[in-house]
Amino acid sequence: MAKGSKTVFFCQECGYESSKWMGQCPGCKAWNSFVEEVVESKKAAQALSRSKNIEAPVTIAEISTEKDARIQTNIGELDRVLGGGIVAGSLTLVGGDPGIGKSTLLLQVCRNLAGLGRKVLYISGEESLRQIKLRAVRIGEFNNNLKLFCETNLDTIREVIKRENPEVTVIDSIQTMYNEEVSSAPGSVSQVRESTGVLMQIAKVLGISIFIVGHVTKDGNVAGPRVLEHMVDSVLYFEGDRHASYRILRGVKNRFGSTNEIGVFEMCANGLEEVKNPSEFMLSGKPEGASGSIVACSMEGTRPILIEIQALVAPSNFGIPRRTAAGTDFNRVNLLMAVLEKRARLNLSASDAYVNIAGGIRMNEPAIDLGIILAIVSSYRDVVIDEKTVAFGEVGLSGEVRAVSMAEQRVQEAKKLGFESVILPCACMKSVENIKGIRLLAVDNIKDAIRCIGA
Ligand SMILES: Nc1ncnc2c1ncn2[C@@H]1O[C@H](COP(=O)(O)OP(=O)(O)O)[C@@H](O)[C@H]1O
Ligand SMILES: [Mg+2]
Structure with missing residues (x-):
C-alpha cells in the first residue's frame, strides 16, 4: 500500500466511519454492513483530484492570448521594466533594501490602476491601515477601487483574494506572511518559499497579477527573496544610494520581456517621480x-x-x-x-x-x-x-x-x-x-x- 494512505471501514447503509470492522453499525443498527476502503491522505487525494482533470496537450495555435493583454500602470518607467505592462496572472517580486521605496511605488501603482477602473487589493503585513493612509495622503487621491487589508495569515489572504477577486494584488511583504502548515517562523526560508508557492497558485489559478515585496538585507539575516527568484515570473530590484534621491528599478528576471531594463525614479515629497531623461x-x-x-x-x-x-x-x-x-x-x-x-x-x-x-x-x-x-x-x-x-x-x-x-x-x-x-x-x-x-x-x-x- 502506498505511504500516506490508510484503510477505514464504512457502513454501506448510513456511511458511518470506523477504524475497525464491526458486526453491527452503531449509527443505523444495521448488521454486517461494514466494508473496508482505502483512504488517501489529504495530499495524495489532492494529487489524485488534480490528475483527473488533466487537459490534453495543445498546439501553439490553439492557445489564446487575448486575455493576457498587458495592464498598463501609467508609470512609464515601471511599464518598460516589466516589458510593456503587467501580464495577467503573473507573479512579480519587487526586492530592495528597507526604506528604498517599494511600498511607495506599489501604492502608486495601485492608485493608477484603481484610477483606471481596475480592482486592486493591497495586503500589508507590515503596516497598520493608519500608516498606509499616511503614505497614501502623501501620494495623492485614491478612489474606491483600491481596497486595503492588513493580514499575515495566508489562508485568510487566500480567502479574501477569492472573495474580492481583484485584478492586481500587492503583498507587502513576503517576510511577514505565514502559512499555518509550516512550523517555522515568518521570514524563514521555508515559510517564504511555501508562502510564495501558495501565492503562485493563486496567481495562476485565478489569473490575478500579484506583486510580492521582499526585503533584502545585506547581512542576510532574514531569508532574502533570492531563494524565491526562480519561483516567480519577474524579479525587479530597487537600488539606490541612501543619500541620493534617485532610485533605480532594475529587472533581473523577466519571463515576459527583456531583462536588464532599468527605470529611474526620484523620491519626492509626494512619492516616486519618473526621471524621463536619466542622462541629463x-x-x-x-x-x-x-x-x-x-x-x-x-x-x-x-x-x-x-x-x-x-x-x-x-x-x-x-x-x-x-x-x-x-x-x-x-x-x-x-x-x-x-x-x-x-x-x-x-x-x-x-x-x-x-x-x-x-x-x-x-x-x-x-x-x-x-x-x-x-x-x-x-x-x-x-x-x-x-x-x-x-x-x-x-x-x-x-x-x-x-x-x-x-x-x-x-x-x-x-x-x-x-x-x-x-x-x-x-x-x-x-x-x-x-x-x-x-x-x-x-x-x-x-x-x-x-x-x-x-x-
Ligand atoms: N515626505 C517625504 N519626502 C520625501 N521622501 C519621503 C517622505 N516620506 C518618506 N520618504 C521616503 O520614503 C521612504 C520610505 O519608503 P517605503 O516605500 O516605505 O520603503 P520600503 O517599503 O521599501 O521599505 C523613506 O526612506 C524616505 O526616503
Ligand atoms: Mg514597505
Whole structure:
C-alpha cells in the first residue's frame, strides 16, 4: 500500500466511519454492513483530484492570448521594466533594501490602476491601515477601487483574494506572511518559499497579477527573496544610494520581456517621480574644466545612459598604492590600469587611483572601459578633456579598443544632449557614419584614444 494512505471501514447503509470492522453499525443498527476502503491522505487525494482533470496537450495555435493583454500602470518607467505592462496572472517580486521605496511605488501603482477602473487589493503585513493612509495622503487621491487589508495569515489572504477577486494584488511583504502548515517562523526560508508557492497558485489559478515585496538585507539575516527568484515570473530590484534621491528599478528576471531594463525614479515629497531623461539627471553637477572627468555611455537594456566617470590619480605615500572603484567593478579597474601601464607606458605603480561613477549609480557594462581609461590618463597627466566629448568602447588586454553593441543609439543620445564629439571604436564606425552633426573620432587602440584627448 502506498505511504500516506490508510484503510477505514464504512457502513454501506448510513456511511458511518470506523477504524475497525464491526458486526453491527452503531449509527443505523444495521448488521454486517461494514466494508473496508482505502483512504488517501489529504495530499495524495489532492494529487489524485488534480490528475483527473488533466487537459490534453495543445498546439501553439490553439492557445489564446487575448486575455493576457498587458495592464498598463501609467508609470512609464515601471511599464518598460516589466516589458510593456503587467501580464495577467503573473507573479512579480519587487526586492530592495528597507526604506528604498517599494511600498511607495506599489501604492502608486495601485492608485493608477484603481484610477483606471481596475480592482486592486493591497495586503500589508507590515503596516497598520493608519500608516498606509499616511503614505497614501502623501501620494495623492485614491478612489474606491483600491481596497486595503492588513493580514499575515495566508489562508485568510487566500480567502479574501477569492472573495474580492481583484485584478492586481500587492503583498507587502513576503517576510511577514505565514502559512499555518509550516512550523517555522515568518521570514524563514521555508515559510517564504511555501508562502510564495501558495501565492503562485493563486496567481495562476485565478489569473490575478500579484506583486510580492521582499526585503533584502545585506547581512542576510532574514531569508532574502533570492531563494524565491526562480519561483516567480519577474524579479525587479530597487537600488539606490541612501543619500541620493534617485532610485533605480532594475529587472533581473523577466519571463515576459527583456531583462536588464532599468527605470529611474526620484523620491519626492509626494512619492516616486519618473526621471524621463536619466542622462541629463546623471550629468547634472558635472564639474567644468576639471581633469580626470569624462562622459561615458552605457546601455541599460534598450536605453543609453550617459554618465560621468571621474578618476583621481595622486602620488602614493606608501609602498602599496591604494585603489578604489565606486560604482563599477574594482577588478575591472585594476585590469584597465594594468593595460595602461603595459600598453601605454604609464607609470601608475607609484600612484593611488580612485575611480568613481558620479551620482552613485552602478554601471558594469564593458563599454565604459574606454571612459575609465581616459579619465585615469586625464587625471594622471592633468589634462582637461573637452567637456563636450563622450567616449565608449570596450578595452582588451592588448590595449585594443573593441566594438560594442548599439553604437548608433549611443551616438544619438550624445547628440541629443548637445555633445559635440564622440570617441568610439573603429569597428563601430560603419553603423554610425550616417549620423551628421557630431564629430566622430574612431580609435583602434588606447594610444589613439589618448592622443584624441591631447594627453
Ligand atoms: N515626505 C517625504 N519626502 C520625501 N521622501 C519621503 C517622505 N516620506 C518618506 N520618504 C521616503 O520614503 C521612504 C520610505 O519608503 P517605503 O516605500 O516605505 O520603503 P520600503 O517599503 O521599501 O521599505 C523613506 O526612506 C524616505 O526616503
Ligand atoms: Mg514597505
